[in-house]
Amino acid sequence: MWVKLAFKLFSREFRRGELTIIFAAIALAVLTVFSLSSITERIGLNITQKSSDFIAADRRLSSNHAIDTQVLSKANEFGLETAKLLYFDSMLFANDELVLGAVKATTQEYPLRGKITIKDALTAEPYEVTTGPTEGSIWLSEGLFYTLNVEVGDKVELGAGIFNISKVLVKEPDAPFFSLSGNKRVLLNYNDIEKTQAIQPGSRIFHRYLYKGEEQQLTDYYAWLKPLLKSNQEWQGIKDRQSPLGNNLDKAERFLLLAGLFGIMLAAVAMAVSAKRYCERQYDPVAMMKTLGGSRRIIRNIFLLHLSLVTVFSIAVGLMVGYVLQTIGADYLISVMGAELPNAGVKPWLLSSFIGLICALMFSLKPLLDLFDIPPLRVLRRNLGDTLAISRVHIALSLLTIFALMWLFSGEIITTLILFVSTLFVIAILFGISRLLFAAGRSLGLRPGSSWSLAIATLQKRANANAIQLISFALAIKLMLFLVVLKSDIIDDWQQQVPEDAPNMFIINVAENEIAPLETFFIDKNIPHEDFYPVFRGRVDALNGEAFARKTSKQEGEEKDEEAKEGKRREPNLTWLSTLPDDNEIIEGEWFADNIAESEQIEVSVVDHWRDSLDLELGDVITILVNEQVIEAKVTSFRKVNWATLKPNFVMILSTNMAGKVPVMYFSAAQIQEQHTKDVSQLLQRYPTISMIDIKARIEQAQSIIAQVSIAIGFVLSIVLISGALVLISQVQASLAERMQEVVILRTLGAKGRLIKLATLYEFILLGAIAGLVAAIVSDVTLFVIQQQLFNVDGRLHFYIWLLGPLSGAVFVSAIGYFMVARTMRQNTQGLLRKLS
Template sequence: MWAKLALKLFSREFKRGELTVISAAIALAVLTVLTLSMVTDRIGQSIAQKSSAFIAADRVLASNHPLPEEFLSKAVQSDLKTAQITYFDTMLFANDEMQLGSVKAVSANYPLKGELKIKNSLTAEAIATKRVPSPGTVWLSESVFYSLNVDIGDQVELGAANFIIDKVLVEEPDAPFNIFSSSRRILINHNDVASTQVVQPGSRVFYRQLYAGDESDINAFYQWLKPNMKENQQWYGVKDRQSPIANSLNRAESFLLLAGLLGIILAAVAIAVSAKRYCERQYDPVAMMKTLGGSRATIRKIYLLHLTLVCTMSVTVGLLVGFVLQEIAANYLAQSMASQLPAAGFKPWLTAISTGVICAVMFSIKPLLDLFDIPPLRVLRRNLGERLLVSKVHLGMSAVTVFMLMWLFSNNIKITAILFASTLLLIGLLFALSKVIFGGGRKLGLSPGNSWSLAIASIQKRANVNAVQLISFALAIKLLLFLIVLKNDMIADWQSQLPADAPNSFLVNITESELEPINQYLAAKNILVSDFYPTVRGRINAVNGELVAREVSLQDNEKKDEEARSGIGRELNLTWRETIPNQNELIAGQWFAKNATAEASVEESMLDRLDVELGDTLTFLIGAQSFDAKITSVRKVNWTTLKPNFFIILSPDVLADFPATYISSVRIEPQQKRDFSELLRTYPTVNAIDVESFVKQIRATIEQVSLAIGFVLAIVVVCGALVLISQVQASLGERMQEIVILRTLGAKGRLIKNATLYEFLLLGSIAGLVAAVISDIALFIVQRQMFDLAGKLHPDIWLIGPVVGGVFVASLGYLMIARTMRKNTQGLLRSLA
């Protein structure tokens, strides 16, 4: 009996539109979370897959010792593609010339991700290829051709084997980005390593195994591999490398995660407002049912069934619409990125369904309980039940629900706490502000019959409702401003790291006698060049007279001295300068004075690694000579500028007597490549390291990340607009009553329209101002804690926030009630009835 009544009542209310608000809000929550989750998941996978070219695979297993073949066999059984790389340095001989080069021996499947670029001659155009050198042939980088004075088809001697030069090696997807490493690149087939007889016991050799495949297969393989790995073996992906691309990917992931979190907050606000409003509209029907003998249990069953039906329908609609939206988005982004986006997993679906169900239940349960407590006497006394309008329990449950959803979605308690705390601060400030403003509306003394007077009177009359609306408006504006400013700051930071004139090559191993003529040649050819830095390799041997632990060799079974002070364990590239480099920021101490003696400037991370501070003394060892230098300053270094950077810079007097080579970065335009090649021919001992491909890859990835961020931002903006719509719609019935009363009292249509417009303008401006300030504070914290940005305040949005908030809310609110205002009084009364 009760089920039939519940279904009939549900059908009637659904036709009347009583359930549309809460249904739309739940569907909005589901489609928002599903769309954001699926789009961010697919974009993240796509960017990660493309960026895997930086390591030529999805994952790499690295070691300084031979790796078991068993690993490769198991990977093949796990449906993974595999490849092998062996690195070593050796001498190359040809035409009575010799050259030390870096040999890279690769198996047939290399590279698993990305492409090699080669040339058929020194003057030919570069072409992409997936093949590797055939056995008995070798590919050499351009600088090796100049050093050995050889050409395609010539023979070179590498160890005990002879090789035919087949191609010019232009680009490797996983070339090491180390400006102090050799630029003399040599690529051979992995099967030729044994014939060279270079690799002997005790040789310095590096081994890599490459793996590529589905993420699930890789993870399953790693679960098998992990217990079998030794301490001297390292497993990593592209995001684990300390490089500009890894930083960009991690920042992009954090932003997309943040956007998802803010989408959940917006959806939760829409559901909370809508559920409360729906229950308030049912006060009269419940009172009528109780008057006619309906029991509390029956009423409870009816409305719980309504909630179940609404939740089921809304979640289903939200999933369908969300899936369609993300497919449209994915197709658009796939065209823009020139690649098909991978399919999303099951997690976005589970997240969306869970969000819809949890929000529907948790935000509705307290209003429903209040609904069941409505007394039958409300039929005669209409004010009964108003004390239930604001419930601290409901607010508390809503807050806890939002926090738990954010935490579950992000799995990051720090960022969840920052966003949640800033939101609570915003709500608290706005609630207090609304009491002051709305409570003082009558004291302004504005004249009757004035639109501003009517607007302020309307705001004061609905003080509680407007306070809730003000909070919702400000929350939506705050989240939108937060994402927009963060997006702009991130992209600006990326662009500052890689400006249009960023260096694309490095000159290394320049002697002091070559310094002046090379500098003059570059100036004559209008080639942009950075400062020349002298470099000397040295080791930190002691700190304040206490010896540091030296690097041990596991191969020789040496043991680390556990009692010795921790050090670097390797030689560092040291330099000296009179002035601080442009890409460095002094954060503590003083830079070298003109007559500085034995002083050192240390990069901030090195300060932590050595566990030292300003005033400590470092002892350096260069060859057999040692010297001391006192730490007088600490620098923050931007390692992504593609310019020479150093952990330690010494005052000029310290290294003046040591022989040094110089290093610099240059910008080579396409039309200057011939001039640059001529420079290398003239000075064959100078190494040129081309990073043009590296720069292009970073720029391409950043463009894709920026596009993804922009699209996700657009989704969140739409969600914010829908939250504002739900708030305005919630007060539509009361506004219709006011319009009827004002028209009955003779108010003109223009007066009513202007008053409504001014009311929304005031609400939006106040919301925008507070939202801008709180958003900027939260943004400052998040930039420093989550994105490793410098963090700064943005006073300009304090002005933009009120203007945009006022215009946006006024326009949206006015458009929504414009149709209501066009109705005559009789039509409005019929609608209210």
């Protein structure tokens, strides 16, 4: 019986628009979360796939020795595509010339991601291919052609084998970012390794295995593989690479994650406010039902069924609208980026449906319980039930729900905490401001005929409702300001890291007598270049006379010295300089004195993260082992280095009195354009020992990530703007009936239409300006923390948004709010009374 009545009431209330608010709120929650999570996931997948080109696969396994064939066969069982690589050095011989080349032997499946760039001749145009050389042929980098004085089609000896030179190797997707092999690279077919006879017991070789597949397949395979890995084997993805590319990818994903969190926060606020408004509008019908004999159980079942129906319907509509919205956004991004976006999968569908369901349940529970407690006497005394106490337990549960949903979506507790705490801060400040403002407004009095006085009086009358509206408006404005400023800062930071004039070519293996002709060449050809830095390799062997722990031999039964400090295993490139490089900043200590050349004490400036790992302090003396030579240097400063600039940088810089003590080569970087290609080729012919490393592809990839994230941010901003507008519309729509009553009363008392319209406009301007000011201040402080904690950039305050916030808030809120109530104010008094009845 009650089910039939419930459906009748549901149908009538739906036609009358009584369920519009809560329906719109749930649909808003679902479509916001779906569209944001879907588009950000698709962009994130696209960025990851593009970035995977730079390791020629989705994952790679590196090993110093061959691994069991079961490892690759098992990968095929998991549905993964695989390829094998082998790296070794070997001599090449042709035309009485002998040179050591860096050989990479590949199977035909290589590369699994990305493409190889080759040329049919030194003067031909480059093009891309998806497989390596066939058996019996070999591809050489351009420098080897000049050193060996060969052309495409000639024969070359590699080890004991003779191969046909079939292509000029221009670029490999997984070429090392910096390698001393430079332009002495060789690409060989994997099946020809035995022909070279270069691999003998004890040979220094390096194995790499590539994998391509879906993320779940890779994760499952790694779970099987991990227990089998040795300590000298490493499983890597693009995020594991310590490079500007990997760092920018991580920043991009963090930004897209923030965008999704903003959508959840906005949706939760909309749902909480709308559910309360809807239930308040049902106080009179519930009182009438109880007067006519309706039991609490029947009333509860009716409204729970209403909530269930509207929840299911709104989730379905939200998913459909969200899908259309993200499809339109994805199509736009595809047209701009010129690349297909991968499908997002089922996560956005499940996540948005779950969030819509949880929001409907958690944020409607307390308002529904209040609704069931409405006394029947309300039919006689209309104010009964209006002052139901706010449950602290419900508030705590609601906040906990929002926090849990944000954490579920992000998976990062720090990010969630920063945004959640800043939001609570906004709420607390706005409640305090609203109380002070509305209390202070009473002392101003109501001056007849003043629109401002009428606006302030209206704000005072709806103090509690306006406090909630202030919070909703402020959160929407806060999220918009947050995204706008963060976009500007992060994108500007990335563009500064990779500026337009960034070098795109490293020049290495330069002898001292070759510096002058190279500089003359660069000047004559108008090629921007960096200084030539003396470079040598050295290992930090001791600190203040105490040797670091050395590597022990288990074969000989040596035991590790547990008391010795751990040092750095690798030998970094070191240099000496008289002036501090542009992208370096002294954070402690002082740079070398001008007269340091006259001193016998060598000084050293150390990068900050080496200070921490070696436990260094100013004044310490470190022992550097260069070949067999021992160099002692005093630590006089610590530096912060921006490695992402792609300019030459060093972990340790020594003072200039180091010059002449160790043999060095020289190293520089230049910005080479397409028109310089022929000139550079002629230069390499004259100086065949010089190597040039092309890093243009790395720069292009970094710039591609920046462009994609910039476009994505624009899309996210539009979604947040639409969501904020919908929250505002639902807030204003909930108060339309009350506003109709006020208009009728004011007109009855003789108020003119212009007075009422201006008072309404001023009311929204005040609400928007206050909300915008608080949102701007809290956003700026939160941004300061976020930039330092999540993006590892220097946080800074943006005082211009302290003006932009109130201004944009006043315009945004007043425009939408006034538009919503303008139709009501244009109706005559008789029409309004008819609607109210």
